[in-house]
Amino acid sequence: MRMSRLLLRTLRDDPADADTAGHALLVRAGYVRRVASGIYTFLPLGTKVLHKASAIVREELDRAGMQELLMPALSPIELWEQSGRAKKFGSDALPAMVLDVRGGRFVLGLTHEEVVTSTVSAEVDSYRQLPLTVYQIQTKFRDEARPRFGLLRGREFLMCDAYSFDVDKAAMVVSYDVAKAAYLRIFERLELPVTPVEALSGAIGGDVNHEFMVASPIGEDHFVRCEKCGYAANVEAAAVGPPHGDGPGADERPARRRVATPDAPTIEAVVALLSDPEIDASRTLKAIAAFDEGGEPVVVLVPGDREAKLPRGWRLFEDEDFAAHPELVRGYLGPVDLGVRVVADASVVAADHAWVVGANEPGAHLKDVVLARDFDVHDVGDYVVARAGDRCTRCGGDLELVRAVEAAHIFQLGLTYTAAPGAFVMEGATFTAEDGTEQPFWMGCYGFGLSRLLAVLAEAFHDDHGLCWPPSSAPYDVHICAPGSGRTPAVRDVADALYAELTARGVDVLYDDRDVSAGVSFADADLVGVPLRVTVGARGLERGIVEVRDRTTGEVDELAVDAAATALHARRDSPAR
RNA sequence: CGGGCUGUAGCGCAGUUUGGUUAGCGCGCUGCGUUCGGGACGCAGAGGUCCCCGGUUCAAAUCCGGGCAGCCCGACCA
DSSP states (O other): OBTTTSSOOOOSSOOTTOOSHHHHHHHHTTSEEEEETTEEEEOHHHHHHHHHHHHHHHHHHHHTTOEEOOOOSEEEHHHHHHHTGGGGBTSSSBOOEEEEETTEEEEEOSOOHHHHHHHHHHHOOBGGGOSEEEEEEEEEEOOOSSOBTGGGBOSEEEEEEEEEEESSHHHHHHHHHHHHHHHHHHHHHTTOOOEEEEOOOTTTOOSOEEEEEEEOTTOSEEEEEETTTOOEEETTTOOOOOOSOOOSOSSOOOOOEEEEOTTOOSHHHHHHHHOOTTOOGGGBEEEEEEEOTTSOEEEEEEETTSOBOOOTTOEEOOHHHHHHOTTSOTTOOOSTTOSSEEEEEHHHHHOOSOEEEEOSSTTEEEEEEOBTTTBOOSEEEOOBOOOTTOBOTTTOOBEEEEEEEEEEEEEEEETTTTTOTTSOOOTTOEEEOTTSOEEEOEEEEEEEEHHHHHHHHHHHSEETTEEOOOTTTOSOSEEEEOTTTTTOHHHHHHHHHHHHHHHHTTOOEEEEOSOOOHHHHHHHHHHHTOSEEEEOOHHHHTTTEEEEEETTTOOEEEEEGGGHHHHHHHHHHSOOO
C-alpha cells in the first residue's frame, strides 16, 4: 500500500477522551476513530489488524474441527422468551438492545445461545451428526451502563463465538478441551501471554468455565494465582482457604453490650463512630441478606473488611425483599437472636476475637459479641472474594493478585439451554440417540473478543514513540521509508523497485511514498508500528545498502540493495527475534 | 442510576469570572519559495450553527432556564 493513498491521518496530540496509552496510540496512529460513546470506526489500518487476528482465529478453529457459519445480529424476541432470558434484559448481566420494527420486536444479539440452539436443533436429528462445533465472527451489541477504555468495553464490538453440541457430558468435556486448546494456540500465535482462570458463569449459565486473562494495568478484572501450584481463578470465583487461628478461646470475655449507632448503616460509618483503636473494619461482621438456591432467606457473615461472594444460585435482597422481611433491618443486620439461617465464612469461625455486629434494630450495634456464646452459625463455607495474601486451598501457598483483561471466556453449558430444570431451555433441543431415545444436547460455548483484542494488543505492545506490533497481528509486514525520494530520483527508483518486488513476493508492504521530511516519515513509521522498517536513502545507496530496523528491539541491519527483497521475504517468514 | 468536570475549525486548547469591533493560538490543510536522514522555515490563504432550544439585553461564546452529548468517579446492600 502506498501511504500517499492510505486513508490515514496521524495525530500529534493525544485525543482528549483517550484514557489509556494503548487507546491513545490507536487513535493517534489512525487505526480507529470514535463515532459515539463505545462505538468505533475501524480505519483501514485497524481493519487490517482485525483481519490478521481473525485469520488466525479461523485457522485455529478450523484446524480444531469447527465450522464457521454466520447468524443474524437481529433475532426475534420470541427466541429469548422461549429460553426465559428475555426476563433478564436490562440487568447488568444481560444488557440487551431491543428494537421494535415492522414484523415485531427484535433483539440485537449480545450472545447467540438461543439462535444457535434453535438452528442446530432444526438441522441435527441424530447422534451420528455429533459432535458438532460451529462458530461465527460477528458484531455484538450490548447496552453497557458505562462504556470505557476505548475498544475495551464498547456498546458494539466484534466477537468470535463458538458453540459445541455433544451426546453426553463426557463428550462435551472433550469438545471443551479441544476449544480451550485452540484458544490457547491463538493467544500463543498472537504472542500474548494468557492465563486461563476459573471463573463465574454469570448470565450465560453452566458450571465449569474459564476466562482467558491477559495481565494488564488497564484490566477491569482481577484474578489470583498461586505461585506454588499454579492455581488461578478470578477473584469472584477463587476458593479461599481458612486463615490460621483456633477460633474463640475459652477465656473470659466481657459480656456483649448494645451501643447506639444512629445513621451508621455502613461498616465505615460504624468504625468511625466507635472510634476505638481496637476496632477496625476487620473486627466487624458484614451480615448480608440473600436468598439461597431454594429461595429461602439466609444471612451471610464475612469479616467487615472483606468483600462477600455468594454461592451460585443465591440472590441478594433488593429493596422489595427488605420490605417483605421487616425482621431483617437493612444496615443493622447481625447474627444475634436472628430468626433466619446464618452462614459464615471460614475466616469468621477461625478468628479468636470478639465482633461488632448489627443489633437488628435501626441505629444500634452490639459490641463484644463472641461466636458460640452469643450466636451460632448453621453452616461454615467460603464466602469471601479472594485477595492478595490469602492462602491457596490446594497447596497452602500464597495467592498473588493480578489485574487483567478478560480476552476470552469459555463455558461448559451442559444442559442449560436444552433440558436442565429451571434453566434457559429451548424447545426441541434434542436428537435421537443410539438406543433410539430422545436426548438433549450437551453444549459448550466459547467467546473471544476480537475488537477488544486490538485494545489488548495495543496496550501490550507499544513504547513512547508508538505501537510495536508483533508480526502475527501487524497491519503490514514491512514499512519502507524513502527520505529524499522527492528530489533524488535514484532513491525513488530503488524504493519503488523494492516495493514492487516485495509485493510480488507476497510481502505486505506499507510504502511511505509521500514527499515529507525524513523526520515526519520516521515518526509516522514509529507511530504506526509495523515490525520492520526499511530505509532507502541517499546515504545508504552510496554504499549500496538499505537499512532494516526492528521496531520492537531497535536493532538495525544493513542489506545490500540487490539482496534486500530476498532477505526481507525470508525474514518475514521467520522473524529473527 | 447518583455525583463531578467538560462542550469554541479535522486534532489539542485559550477566551466565559467582569456581555461590547471582524472569535484567537498551536498542530493539521491549500499555494509559492527555501530547506530536508528523526515531527524544518518564510510568505500568502482556506476552514467556525462558539453543542442545541428558549430567555434577558441596544448588544450573548460570555448572563439565566431547559435539554443533549462527552469524560471521570461511584453504583446495590452490608
